[in-house]
Amino acid sequence: MNKSLKWLLLLTLIVSIVTVFMLSGCKEEAATEEAETEETASTEDEEEVVVEEVEEFVLGYVPKAFISVYYINQGDAVVAEVEKIENMRVEVLSPVDQKDIEGQIKIYEDLLQKKIDALATSVSDPAAASPVFLEYNKAGIPIMLMDILINQTEAEILSLIGADEYTSGKLVGEYVLELLEGKGKVAILAGIPGQWIAEERLSGFMDTIAGSEIEVVANQPANWDRALATDTMENIIQANPDIDLVWGMNDGMALGGLKAIEDMGLMDDIIVVGTNGDPEALQAVKDGKLAATIVLSSSGTAKAAVDNAKLIMDGKINEVPETVPVIPARATLENINQFLE
Amino acid sequence: MNNYMRKIFNSVISKYFKRESVITAPIIGIVALVIILSFLSPYFFTISNIINILRQVSIISIVAVGMTYAILTGGIDLSVGSIVALSGVVTTVLLKNFGLNLGLCILTGLFVGALVGAGNGIMIVSKIKMPPFIATLAMMGIVRGIALVITSGRPIFQLPDQFSFIGSGFLSRIPFPVILMFVVYTIAYINLNYTRSGIHFYSVGGNEEASRLSGIKISTVKFRAYVISGLTASLAGIILASRVMVGEPIAGYMYELDSIAAVVIGGTSMFGGEGSIIGTLIGALLMGILRNGLNLLNVSSYWQQIVLGLVIALTVSFNILRRK
Numbered sequence: 001m002n003k004s005l006k007w008l009l010l011l012t013l014i015v016s017i018v019t020v021f022m023l024s025g026c027k028e029e030a031a032t033e034e035a036e037t038e039e040t041a042s043t044e045d046e047e048e049v050v051v052e053e054v055e056e057f058v059l060g061y062v063p064k065a066f067i068s069v070y071y072i073n074q075g076d077a078v079v080a081e082v083e084k085i086e087n088m089r090v091e092v093l094s095p096v097d098q099k100d101i102e103g104q105i106k107i108y109e110d111l112l113q114k115k116i117d118a119l120a121t122s123v124s125d126p127a128a129a130s131p132v133f134l135e136y137n138k139a140g141i142p143i144m145l146m147d148i149l150i151n152q153t154e155a156e157i158l159s160l161i162g163a164d165e166y167t168s169g170k171l172v173g174e175y176v177l178e179l180l181e182g183k184g185k186v187a188i189l190a191g192i193p194g195q196w197i198a199e200e201r202l203s204g205f206m207d208t209i210a211g212s213e214i215e216v217v218a219n220q221p222a223n224w225d226r227a228l229a230t231d232t233m234e235n236i237i238q239a240n241p242d243i244d245l246v247w248g249m250n251d252g253m254a255l256g257g258l259k260a261i262e263d264m265g266l267m268d269d270i271i272v273v274g275t276n277g278d279p280e281a282l283q284a285v286k287d288g289k290l291a292a293t294i295v296l297s298s299s300g301t302a303k304a305a306v307d308n309a310k311l312i313m314d315g316k317i318n319e320v321p322e323t324v325p326v327i328p329a330r331a332t333l334e335n336i337n338q339f340l341e
Numbered sequence: 342m343n344n345y346m347r348k349i350f351n352s353v354i355s356k357y358f359k360r361e362s363v364i365t366a367p368i369i370g371i372v373a374l375v376i377i378l379s380f381l382s383p384y385f386f387t388i389s390n391i392i393n394i395l396r397q398v399s400i401i402s403i404v405a406v407g408m409t410y411a412i413l414t415g416g417i418d419l420s421v422g423s424i425v426a427l428s429g430v431v432t433t434v435l436l437k438n439f440g441l442n443l444g445l446c447i448l449t450g451l452f453v454g455a456l457v458g459a460g461n462g463i464m465i466v467s468k469i470k471m472p473p474f475i476a477t478l479a480m481m482g483i484v485r486g487i488a489l490v491i492t493s494g495r496p497i498f499q500l501p502d503q504f505s506f507i508g509s510g511f512l513s514r515i516p517f518p519v520i521l522m523f524v525v526y527t528i529a530y531i532n533l534n535y536t537r538s539g540i541h542f543y544s545v546g547g548n549e550e551a552s553r554l555s556g557i558k559i560s561t562v563k564f565r566a567y568v569i570s571g572l573t574a575s576l577a578g579i580i581l582a583s584r585v586m587v588g589e590p591i592a593g594y595m596y597e598l599d600s601i602a603a604v605v606i607g608g609t610s611m612f613g614g615e616g617s618i619i620g621t622l623i624g625a626l627l628m629g630i631l632r633n634g635l636n637l638l639n640v641s642s643y644w645q646q647i648v649l650g651l652v653i654a655l656t657v658s659f660n661i662l663r664r665k
Binding site (some may be wrong): 014047091092093094096097099101102105106107109113114115127129131172310 | 592
């Protein structure tokens with residue numbers, strides 16, 4: 001029993017130490033900021049400092065999950081932008097995985113308990129998040145959705161912030177027109193049909209090449225999946241050996257298609273273009289394997305969200321734009337260095 | 342009180358405390374956690390947050406009831422997460438696409454869960470005697486696949502409003518799923534402690550051979566455990582679908598592992614025969630409080646996983662030491 005008692009003590013001790021340790025670790029940023037404000041308020045007594053803390057504007061930021069570079073960059077950018085603003089603090093919480101829809105909803109519920117002042121989030125399942133967002137509406141906490149430009153929830157959304165997907169398709173179209181000089185055969189490795197992003201990118205592309213002599217000989221869904229894109233690409237080449245260019249609607253599919261083209265020894269005959277600006281794709285552009293990719297700016301969406309939060313904080317909630325389309329950029333061999341850090 | 346009465350009274354009490362002694366560690370853990378978190382966060386010890394925690398815990402803790410049965414018999418049920426998804430999907434598809442009566446949809450959802458549990462049971466107790474780990478692992482894939490096939494991978498939404506009561510409704514100030522959780526635990530508690538069929542789960546897990554010789558039908562007991570597990574998982578699936586108002590084929594992510602964690606934190610032995618249903622509830626609460634507290638304290642998801650892992654390792658090692 002003596003031995004177990006020791007264990008018991010150890011257990012509580014370790015749990016509490018770890019909790020306290022992490023707390024201090026995680027609140028470091030906020031703490032230094034607070035310390036600064038305290039210094040400026042220097043000799044005033046503690047009560048007033050407490051009042052100041054209450055007045056602090058708290059933005060909640062919840063990504064789909066910190067498993068892709070896109071969201072990690074977005075999260076870093078949100079923190080950096082918020083640091084520039086006095087009296088604003090950000091609470092960053094993320095579910096473990098994009099599939100952990102319930103985990104994300106629990107985070108929304110917990111942030112609601114903390115009575116944050118605004119929420120900026122990239123929601124994994126808009127329909128499933130609707131009930132909790134309706135509770136935010138009831139509590140009067142404004143919601144900004146990131147990485148999407150249409151409201152697929154049943155709740156009231158203050159602002160939709162996302163990459164202008166139509167423009168990213170358009171940028172690909174313009175580049176293809178330029179490269180092929182208005183004439184040629186193009187194959188598309190498409191995203192999941194019916195999905196908003198896939199449809200926007202496609203119509204941006206199609207509208208741009210309309211009227212030219214560019215012909216889309218194949219438009220096959222590879223469901224954003226790299227491995228599936230390799231198989232699909234092989235099939236497309238079997239049917240259309242004379243295509244000039246392939247557009248992968250995301251970089252994963254573009255690289256998957258590239259793999260098939262490499263394996264078949266057609267690297268010199270077929271040009272590959274991607275979209276998204278994933279690090280691997282940017283490297284492939286630099287290596288000359290990928291002709292171009294469209295860089296969707298995660299820091300752009302982050303900045304827009306924090307700008308909106310600033311407006312809310314200053315009581316100018318009416319000035320917050322309903323939608324903020326973030327314009328993407330085209331990365332080719334000529335300008336690739338500005339995208340690679 | 343005469344001597345005889347006192348003897349019986351003492352034996353009942355001591356037996357009770359012996360069984361329930363496994364919950365000492367998690368209870369101390371919860372108390373310590375509540376005290377620490379109350380000091381660290383002003384939002385933690387409020388009525389609305391306590392209700393919030395109970396509601397968040399209700400779904401996984403119902404899954405953990407069935408898992409306790411499976412583990413008590415010396416087995417395990419890895420298919421619960423998939424059953425959560427399938428029952429939610431079946432119920433919502435019937436509601437939306439076929440417009441059936443709400444009660445009928447729910448009963449069908451529960452029936453599907455029990456059916457999957459029966460499938461597990463048959464694989465485990467039939468002549469082949471498949472190890473529970475393998476049988477339910479296979480079922481996990483099959484059931485998840487069926488949920489995806491039924492929905493073509495897309496969530497089922499725009500459900501009738503009346504469906505939302507199960508997951509989001511309140512009776513006075515208490516969320517309905519929390520009431521369901523207490524009902525399920527009360528039934529399981531009475532069954533496991535005061536009925537013959539319940540005590541059989543303990544004896545089969547404790548010593549299969551002795552149970553067989555004393556006339557217990559091992560296969561029936563094990564079969565029942567998996568049906569119960571399927572049933573509680575499907576109830577949880579329906580509550581979850583109603584809570585988010587979506588039939589989601591990828592719902593129940595990692596539920597098998599979370600519910601196993603709740604069961605072992607609660608002091609139930611993975612070898613079977615020893616454990617407590619109250620312990621499971623406390624295990625689920627401990628994890629729920631910890632997650633909620635870490636979220637309130639703005640601890641990143643990376644660290645949260647480390648802390649949860651540490652808590653599991655520590656409470657379980659404490660329980661193993663107690664048994665020695």
